[in-house]
Amino acid sequence: MLTGPEHTYESVVQAAVNEYVHVLTYRLNRKLDYWLLEGLAAYLAEQIPDDAVVRSAAESITYEQFSSTTAIQFANVGGYALAYTLISYLKRTYGWDQVMALAVPGATYETVLGLSKHKMFDAWRVHILEE
Numbered sequence: 001m002l003t004g005p006e007h008t009y010e011s012v013v014q015a016a017v018n019e020y021v022h023v024l025t026y027r028l029n030r031k032l033d034y035w036l037l038e039g040l041a042a043y044l045a046e047q048i049p050d051d052a053v054v055r056s057a058a059e060s061i062t063y064e065q066f067s068s069t070t071a072i073q074f075a076n077v078g079g080y081a082l083a084y085t086l087i088s089y090l091k092r093t094y095g096w097d098q099v100m101a102l103a104v105p106g107a108t109y110e111t112v113l114g115l116s117k118h119k120m121f122d123a124w125r126v127h128i129l130e131e
Contacts, residue, residue, distance in 0.1 A: 017045035029105045034069045036102055039083035043091075049081035057082050058128040063121050082128075089124045 007015075021041040025032055042049075057078025065077045074080075090099045094113055101112045109117040 014045040014047050018042060018047060021045065025103060029103055031105065032103055034071070034074055035066065035079065035083050035086055038074065038079060039085075039087040040099075040103065042080065042084040043087035047084060049084050053078065053081045054085055054128060058085075058125055061125065063118055066121050067117070085128055086124060089127050093123075093127075 018041040021044045022037065025037055025040055061077050061082065065073065068074065068077075074083075087099060090102070090113075098112055101107055102109070109115060109120045113120060115123075
């Protein structure tokens with residue numbers, strides 16, 4: 001496989017897994033929260049973000065930005081790096097079953113985790129900044 005100077009064999013495989021996860025999550029829930037959608041894809045593809053990039057993005061992101069759903073807004077706030085950490089945090093804090101329960105149509109942070117999306121965001125952000 002020709003990968004070019006920007007990609008390795010591993011990064012190409014990770015991208016393929018990422019896109020496959022998108023296909024599966026789309027089939028499960030077409031209205032899945034964008035952060036969960038991208039986070040699951042990155043997490044399952046093992047696309048571990050750089051710590052410095054994560055920290056920088058976490059320092060500046062607001063709840064309002066986290067609540068946005070457009071791809072451009074998501075990318076502009078460091079969403080691709082942060083979304084991986086969202087899934088990692090949720091798995092570590094609540095367990096994988098709860099992460100998967102969030103992907104079910106109609107699920108909310110309140111119904112699955114027992115707290116608002118805003119409270120979950122605040123706790124996740126503090127967790128990132130304290131790591």
